[in-house]
Amino acid sequence: MLKKNLFRNLTYVGFAALSVLATLTQCAKKFEGEAFAPSNAQATVRTISANGGGALYCSISGGCPLIITGNDFYQGAKVYLGPYACENVVISADHKQINCDVGPGKSGVFDISVVNKDGKASVFDPSINPANLKFSYASFLYLGVQDSPGKVYGYAQNPETGALLAVVGSPFSIAANNQTYGTVISPNNKFLYAANVGSNTISVYSINAENGSLTAIGTPTATGFGGPNGLFFHPSGNYLYVSSFSSSNIGGYSVAADGTLTALPGSPFSTGTATVMNGVVVHPSGNYLYSASMGGTGGVVGFSIDSSTGALTLLAGSPFSNTNGGFNNTGDGITIHKNGLWLYMGLVNQKRVAAFNIDTNTGALTGIGTPVLNNSTTGYTDNGGSGANISPDGLFFYGTAFSTNAVHPKKVIAYTIDQTTGAIALSSEADAGGGPNDIRVDTNGLFAYTCNSSNTPSVSAYSRDPLTGALTPLVPRDVAIPTGNGGPGIMVIQK
Numbered sequence: 213m214l215k216k217n218l219f220r221n222l223t224y225v226g227f228a229a230l231s232v233l234a235t236l237t238q239c240a241k242k243f244e245g246e247a248f249a250p251s252n253a254q255a256t257v258r259t260i261s262a263n264g265g266g267a268l269y270c271s272i273s274g275g276c277p278l279i280i281t282g283n284d285f286y287q288g289a290k291v292y293l294g295p296y297a298c299e300n301v302v303i304s305a306d307h308k309q310i311n312c313d314v315g316p317g318k319s320g321v322f323d324i325s326v327v328n329k330d331g332k333a334s335v336f337d338p339s340i341n342p343a344n345l346k347f348s349y350a351s352f353l354y355l356g357v358q359d360s361p362g363k364v365y366g367y368a369q370n371p372e373t374g375a376l377l378a379v380v381g382s383p384f385s386i387a388a389n390n391q392t393y394g395t396v397i398s399p400n401n402k403f404l405y406a407a408n409v410g411s412n413t414i415s416v417y418s419i420n421a422e423n424g425s426l427t428a429i430g431t432p433t434a435t436g437f438g439g440p441n442g443l444f445f446h447p448s449g450n451y452l453y454v455s456s457f458s459s460s461n462i463g464g465y466s467v468a469a470d471g472t473l474t475a476l477p478g479s480p481f482s483t484g485t486a487t488v489m490n491g492v493v494v495h496p497s498g499n500y501l502y503s504a505s506m507g508g509t510g511g512v513v514g515f516s517i518d519s520s521t522g523a524l525t526l527l528a529g530s531p532f533s534n535t536n537g538g539f540n541n542t543g544d545g546i547t548i549h550k551n552g553l554w555l556y557m558g559l560v561n562q563k564r565v566a567a568f569n570i571d572t573n574t575g576a577l578t579g580i581g582t583p584v585l586n587n588s589t590t591g592y593t594d595n596g597g598s599g600a601n602i603s604p605d606g607l608f609f610y611g612t613a614f615s616t617n618a619v620h621p622k623k624v625i626a627y628t629i630d631q632t633t634g635a636i637a638l639s640s641e642a643d644a645g646g647g648p649n650d651i652r653v654d655t656n657g658l659f660a661y662t663c664n665s666s667n668t669p670s671v672s673a674y675s676r677d678p679l680t681g682a683l684t685p686l687v688p689r690d691v692a693i694p695t696g697n698g699g700p701g702i703m704v705i706q707k
Contacts, residue, residue, distance in 0.1 A: 255289065255326045255334035258282040260345050262314070263422040268324075268347045272655070272706050273401030274299070274316040275421040280326065281309050282337065288329030293347045294322025314421075316401075317349040319371045319655050351655055351706040352379065352424040354395050355663045355671070356406050358698025361385055362392030364406050364417070365693060366424050367671070369705070374659035374673055376691050379424035386415050389432050393701035394454070396443035401706050403471035407440040407454055408432065414440060414454060416471050433473045437461050437480045442492040442503070442702060451522035455489040455503045456480065462492065462503055462515070464522050481524040483513040485531060491546040491557075491600065491702075500575040504543030504557050505531050511541045512557060512568065514575050527575045534566040534579030541566055541583075545600030545611065545650065554634035558600050558611050559583055565600070565611050565627070567636055581635045587613035587623050599624070599651035599662065608681035609636050612648035612662060622648050624662055624674070626681040642683040645670040645690045649700065655707040659686075665699030668692065 259281045262268050270276035278298055280291065285307045291298035298312035310326065324347050326334035336342045353367045353376065363383040367376040386392055390410025397404050397419070404426060406415045413432035420427070439457030445467075446453070452473060454463040461480035465473040483489060487507030494501050494517070501515045501524060511531030515524035533541040545558040548570070555568040555577060564583035571578075599612035606629065613623035622644040627636040646667025653660045653676065660683055662672045670690040674683035693700060 253284040254332050255284045255286075255328055256282045256337055257324070257326060257334050257345070258337040258340065260324055260347075262347070266422065268345065269422075270314045270347075270349060271401060271419065271421040271424065272317055272319055272349050272351055273419070273421050274314045276314040278312050278314055279309065280324070282326075282334070283308055284328070285310050285326060286328050290327050292325050292327065293317060293349070294320065296322070296349075319349050319351045319369065321346050321348050321372055323347075352419065353652070353661060353671075353703060353705040354397070354404055355650075355700040355703035356392030356395050357383070357669070357693060357695040357700050358391040358393060358409070358665075359695050360390040360410060361387050362389050362406070362408050362410070362415075363695070364392060364395065364404070364415075364426060365700070366426060367691070368424050369654060369659070371656075374654075374675055374686055376661070376671060376673060381425045384417070384426045386432070389413050389415060391698065394441050394443040395702055395704045396445060396452070397704050397706055398467070398471065399445055399447065399449040403429075404704075405443055405452060407443050409439050409441060409457060412436075412438055412440060414443075414465075414473060416473065418471060429471050433465070435463050435480070436475070437463060442490060444492045444494050444501075446494055446517065446522065447496060447498045448519075451476070451517075453492055453494065453501055455492040457488055457490070460486055460489060462489065462501065462524060464524060466522060476522045478523050481515065482526070483531075484526050485513060489513065490544045490560075493546050493548050493555075495548060495570070495575070496550060496552045497572065499572075500527070500570075502546060502548070502555060502577075504546040506542050506544060506560055508542075509533065509540045510543050510559070512543065512546070512555065512577055514577065516575055529576055532568065532577035534568060534583055536579045537582035539564060539566075539583050544598045547600040547602055547609075549602055549629070549634065550606050554580065554629075556600055556602070556609055556636065558586065558598050560598065563587065563613070565609070565636065567634055569634060580633065584627065584636055584638060586611050586625050586638075587641065598649045601651050601653055602629070603653050603676070603678075603681065604655065604657045605678065607631070608639070610651050610653060610660060612644065612651055614647050614649060622646060622664070624648055624651055624660070624672075624683060626683060628681065640680070640682040642674060642685060645672045647699065648672065650703050652703055652705045654705055661703065661705070663700035663703040664690075665701065669695045669699035671700075671703070
């Protein structure tokens, strides 16, 4: 009897084990079918379409819809555009189609691949040419012009050639808002802001990731002070700051998730000087804000930033000047090195660029060397050091030699940056269109652009040598801007 019971128990255990084994086998088959491609299968890509059937192209901000057809796309597969992953991947039940959203990336042209969860990368159907299925991430470039009504021009940058193509709907008119000057893009690359000097407002736009077109959000925000000019974001994206060309103030705004603006308590913040404020920049740490003073003897006005409220407090010793050589520090373009240790400012009508050390504990500035000439050509009568930008590798500073005199040469200047001291030295020059007012180097450091505000308003485009920093004009170099009353002010490019 004992043996029978033992056998019965063993039999039960045996059947239970077989049942578990069968269940595990079924799960394994189900898991393999859902997550892994069969061992003899490899994903095959046949067609790729983006933007509802448009070109294989998207802003570096991502967000464009992508559809891939082919065979053997299994659950758990990932889609890559070069090194950048597609988001929100959905795979059809028959394993023949993938829908996903292009994720954020970097400017360039990339191969597209599907990688099943077993690690096997896709191949292309032999009947198609893979060269026709490359994906382009491109940066959009925008600039305001001082027309009435104001306008914002938008361009898409070809990531391989650097050429500029007008985006759909450009230029974008700002009805009843005059003399658009400064522009800035939010850190997430989704919103553009334009400062309208003539009507004392800031316009807000959403950026279409598929084609770069702009859509106005609400009505322009009244600043409550005169001459909004330069714009700059806090690195958190939570605060936007704007300098005043006529009231010696800095405006501050909190930025909502939908891009709309609300004035910060205490805004506008007094600079403590009775002078014109031009460019504005925020320290990479988010702790300090600096603005270029154009009137009188000039200088750099500095503030500390309350990270929890965005409020500004004037720094002790502000405004700061590089007094070496006795030059006035009447400033315009202003920028900070990515290491947070050095600040550079173009000196309007001084034909020079001033460099400063930044005390990261206090925000105070001290001059580095004597302000450096911003051109090697003599004979300028009204030369401004307007533009100020640094290459992504931090090795070169770029400025502009501006003149409203039609017979004077216009230049963009490359300077080397001493990586120990921050001192700059003129390295090379290139001709620019009429009156280069601003300059921007693209996110890959391969191209640079100036916006030219007079003597035929235009954008000039250059290729850039990453080793020497030298700029070579593209052919054609200039893209004309058919503005009526005034040329472009400040340009911005997605990064």
